[in-house]
Amino acid sequence: MSVTVRVPAKVNVQLAVGAARPDGFHDLANVFLAVGLYDEVTVTGSDELRVTCSGPGSGQVPLDESNLAARAARALAGRTGREARVHIHIDKDIPVAGGMAGGSADGAAALLACDALWGTGASREELLEICAELGSDVPFSLVGGAALGTGRGERLTELEVGGTFHWVFALAGRGLSTPAVFREFDRLAAGRDIPEPVASQPLLDALAKGDADALAEAVTNDLQPAALSLFPELAATLDAGRAAGALAALVSGSGPTTAFLARDAGSAAVVAEALSAGGTCRAVRVAAGPVPGATVLPAG
Numbered sequence: 001m002s003v004t005v006r007v008p009a010k011v012n013v014q015l016a017v018g019a020a021r022p023d024g025f026h027d028l029a030n031v032f033l034a035v036g037l038y039d040e041v042t043v044t045g046s047d048e049l050r051v052t053c054s055g056p057g058s059g060q061v062p063l064d065e066s067n068l069a070a071r072a073a074r075a076l077a078g079r080t081g082r083e084a085r086v087h088i089h090i091d092k093d094i095p096v097a098g099g100m101a102g103g104s105a106d107g108a109a110a111l112l113a114c115d116a117l118w119g120t121g122a123s124r125e126e127l128l129e130i131c132a133e134l135g136s137d138v139p140f141s142l143v144g145g146a147a148l149g150t151g152r153g154e155r156l157t158e159l160e161v162g163g164t165f166h167w168v169f170a171l172a173g174r175g176l177s178t179p180a181v182f183r184e185f186d187r188l189a190a191g192r193d194i195p196e197p198v199a200s201q202p203l204l205d206a207l208a209k210g211d212a213d214a215l216a217e218a219v220t221n222d223l224q225p226a227a228l229s230l231f232p233e234l235a236a237t238l239d240a241g242r243a244a245g246a247l248a249a250l251v252s253g254s255g256p257t258t259a260f261l262a263r264d265a266g267s268a269a270v271v272a273e274a275l276s277a278g279g280t281c282r283a284v285r286v287a288a289g290p291v292p293g294a295t296v297l298p299a300g
């Protein structure tokens with residue numbers, strides 16, 4: 001028997017970053033939006049835990065114990081007193097090491113798929129606890145929609161969204177390491193007073209109204225200067241998207257994927273076309289959000 005779970009990517013519409021904590025993490029006000037770019041994770045009963053991966057960028061995905069999907073299966077098995085005897089197949093479409101929570105998505109998807117396959121009866125709260133242990137972005141991949149993440153991003157408050165937002169994503173020629181981007185944030189912040197991260201009320205209002213112009217005014221990413229410092233070529237991609245009529249242009253999370261908010265689907269297609277033709281990025285994708293989080297697909 002197999003279970004397949006579909007799980008979306010995320011874009012951070014606000015990423016406010018506080019000072020480094022004693023544990024090395026940073027407190028965040030992290031407003032997540034799930035967008036319609038998906039990985040599909042299938043788990044099948046097997047003699048032993050095994051991970052395979054297909055799709056763009058799958059060559060860069062670790063297939064050993066460090067894979068977040070494998071760690072999720074082990075964590076749920078451990079909690080529910082069984083062994084993680086499953087074959088996990090990841091069909092990847094979310095850019096790898098792109099700041100769109102690809103690995104986190106696979107962790108949440110594998111957790112939900114194993115839960116369904118094994119019929120563990122774990123509560124939603126227990127699943128969210130395991131997600132938080134796996135990584136800061138993993139709980140949001142389970143929940144989807146839109147949410148404010150506080151703490152290191154793992155404590156979620158779901159948000160109302162009054163419409164659909166249209167995005168264009170420009171994929172970069174290489175990845176960026178999330179810890180390296182946070183370290184660069186610390187380096188750039190040295191000697192400065194870092195305010196407590198708080199969610200922006202105008203941004204939450206824009207989401208609630210489904211108002212793309214107001215959202216474009218309000219989006220911010222405190223990791224953007226750090227990502228640009230490590231990957232200066234991203235500035236040209238941001239400029240190209242703005243010139244093509246994007247309402248807002250920003251680095252997605254820790255990057256290096258850049259995200260462009262468009263007024264509607266037609267305008268998103270125009271921005272995507274211009275970015276593709278401009279040659280400043282490796283590939284271009286269009287996706288809208290919010291969309292639901294990890295979802296078990298009907299069998300067959």
Ligand SMILES: C[C@](O)(CO)[C@H](O)COP(=O)(O)OP(=O)(O)OC[C@H]1O[C@@H](n2ccc(N)nc2=O)[C@H](O)[C@@H]1O
Nearest residue numbers: 024025026028135136137138152153178179182253254
């Ligand atoms: C940049 C974001 O993607 C925005 O949503 C997340 O904050 C990162 O989430 P993630 O990839 O799930 O990160 P984790 O696996 O929890 O942590 C990876 C590394 O990122 C850094 N990290 C992450 C989250 C956080 N609030 N502060 C941090 O400093 C730490 O160096 C940590 O060792």
Ligand SMILES: Nc1ncnc2c1ncn2[C@@H]1O[C@H](COP(=O)(O)OP(=O)(O)OP(=O)(O)O)[C@@H](O)[C@H]1O
Nearest residue numbers: 067068096097098099100101102103104106137178
């Ligand atoms: N299932 C997985 N898919 C992709 N990468 C994984 C997975 N499991 C572990 N990894 C590791 O995580 C690293 C980051 O990949 P990922 O695609 O999650 O980055 P990201 O989208 O930038 O993450 P985030 O936005 O959460 O910071 C990879 O380089 C890889 O070594």
